[in-house]
Amino acid sequence: MSGAAPSCGRLIGVGVGPGDPELMTLKAVRALGEADVVAYFAKLGNDSHARRIAGDHMRPGVVEMPLGYPVTTELHRHDPAYRDAIGGFYDAAARAVAGQLDAGRTVAVLSEGDPMFYGSYMHLHVRLAARYPTQVIAGVTGMSGCWSQLGTPIAQGDDVLSVLPGTLEEAELARRLREADAAVIMKVGRNLPKIRRALAAAGRLPRALYVERGTMADSRAVPLAARGEEPAPYFAIVLVPGWGGRE
Numbered sequence: 001m002s003g004a005a006p007s008c009g010r011l012i013g014v015g016v017g018p019g020d021p022e023l024m025t026l027k028a029v030r031a032l033g034e035a036d037v038v039a040y041f042a043k044l045g046n047d048s049h050a051r052r053i054a055g056d057h058m059r060p061g062v063v064e065m066p067l068g069y070p071v072t073t074e075l076h077r078h079d080p081a082y083r084d085a086i087g088g089f090y091d092a093a094a095r096a097v098a099g100q101l102d103a104g105r106t107v108a109v110l111s112e113g114d115p116m117f118y119g120s121y122m123h124l125h126v127r128l129a130a131r132y133p134t135q136v137i138a139g140v141t142g143m144s145g146c147w148s149q150l151g152t153p154i155a156q157g158d159d160v161l162s163v164l165p166g167t168l169e170e171a172e173l174a175r176r177l178r179e180a181d182a183a184v185i186m187k188v189g190r191n192l193p194k195i196r197r198a199l200a201a202a203g204r205l206p207r208a209l210y211v212e213r214g215t216m217a218d219s220r221a222v223p224l225a226a227r228g229e230e231p232a233p234y235f236a237i238v239l240v241p242g243w244g245g246r247e
Helices: 026-034 049-057 079-101 121-128 142-150 170-179 189-203
Strands: 009-013 038-045 061-071 107-113 135-138 161-165 181-187 209-212 218-223 237-240
Touching: 009 026, 026 049, 026 107, 026 170, 038 049, 038 209, 049 107, 079 107, 079 121, 107 121, 121 135, 121 142, 121 237, 142 209, 142 218, 142 237, 161 170, 161 218, 170 181, 170 189, 189 237
Parallel strands: 009 107, 009 135, 038 061, 038 107, 161 181
Antiparallel strands: 181 237, 209 218, 209 237
């Protein structure tokens, strides 16, 4: 890439898929074998899910760089304090990775699912890609892992598929659900009761499927209408198939 110093290292965003290590691509495995440094995001005090997925493919002795998210649970995502905290974190993470790149090392940054789809890697990419040689390795997304695991056709022909964050306001979520033939709702967690109400208001609750820890050994799936009101874990998704009654 133009502008990069001749001796600088290479940045690789590595999609490791949704949870099942066998869903990692050959290209992702090869990149991990070539990396001098493997960086990964995790909440402070927690293990990294991406690290668990990729662990068997990391070569012995590789330098590991955990990037610990700040604790921001008490702040709303639109709060300026939240934006300052998370923006400062990504700035610091980018500086740490840049230090390794400036030393001539190849840095692989692990990303659950696909790096360019709701992934934290994107925040490093926009800060570093103009300055260093960069490669992004696509990964299987959580949503495709879930609908494939269930054997549920999601969209066909002229169906419109909408991917919606559960953090949207309830009325907006219901509006978008009414307009879509098929939908995937991410960022479920504590938003589950709101998501259920929005689906009911849009007339889509009977078709909605709740999937928890998709593709993982302890995965489970039930119709959302039959699932309790308790908050969902981090790795949860809601599918609304659009391809119904057709061949």
